[in-house]
Amino acid sequence: MGQTAAAENALEQWEGAGQGGLVKGDDAVKALTFWLANEEYAIDISVIEEITRPIVVTTVPRVSPYIKGIVNLRGRVIPVLNMHVRMGLAAFVPGNKNRFIICRTEQSEVGIIADRVTDVVCFEKYQLEPPPAKITASGSGFIKNIGRVRERILIVLDTDKILRIAEGETAS
Numbered sequence: 289m290g291q292t293a294a295a296e297n298a299l300e301q302w303e304g305a306g307q308g309g310l311v312k313g314d315d316a317v318k319a320l321t322f323w324l325a326n327e328e329y330a331i332d333i334s335v336i337e338e339i340t341r342p343i344v345v346t347t348v349p350r351v352s353p354y355i356k357g358i359v360n361l362r363g364r365v366i367p368v369l370n371m372h373v374r375m376g377l378a379a380f381v382p383g384n385k386n387r388f389i390i391c392r393t394e395q396s397e398v399g400i401i402a403d404r405v406t407d408v409v410c411f412e413k414y415q416l417e418p419p420p421a422k423i424t425a426s427g428s429g430f431i432k433n434i435g436r437v438r439e440r441i442l443i444v445l446d447t448d449k450i451l452r453i454a455e456g457e458t459a460s
Contacts, residue, residue, distance in 0.1 A: 322402035
């Protein structure tokens with residue numbers, strides 16, 4: 289089973305996904321890991337509804353450059369964000385491992401484009417630390433934590449900030 293299939297299986301088996309069930313007990317936190325450009329990121333699994341293969345995106349005129357457009361996913365119109373543009377990374381390169389990660393926000397559903405999905409990780413509280421002060425002061429505020437799992441260092445994104453589409457920027 290490939291890494292993407294393993295991540296999709298793990299997500300399906302995680303009963304709390306999409307129901308605010310990120311924290312299991314008081315010590316462990318689950319997150320989905322994925323790649324953007326040449327860096328591995330993680331997001332709170334409780335906001336994820338599903339992972340899909342990319343589908344045709346309809347471009348919407350006069351929206352922020354990070355809004356790729358909208359998709360029709362089983363009758364639901366969902367805005368899709370290009371995280372490469374949103375976070376100032378190298379340009380997105382289409383490939384057969386790309387995935388849409390469909391997330392639920394307070395306002396609606398939002399899709400993000402990932403270069404590839406890796407897996408679901410479980411962070412113990414001691415494996416999460418705040419980002420260095422100089423990074424948050426100069427950055428966009430999208431980083432919530434730095435997570436360490438074995439030899440991996442993961443950038444844990446702040447879903448409230450990264451998935452927010454400001455009023456007047458809506459793609460739906």
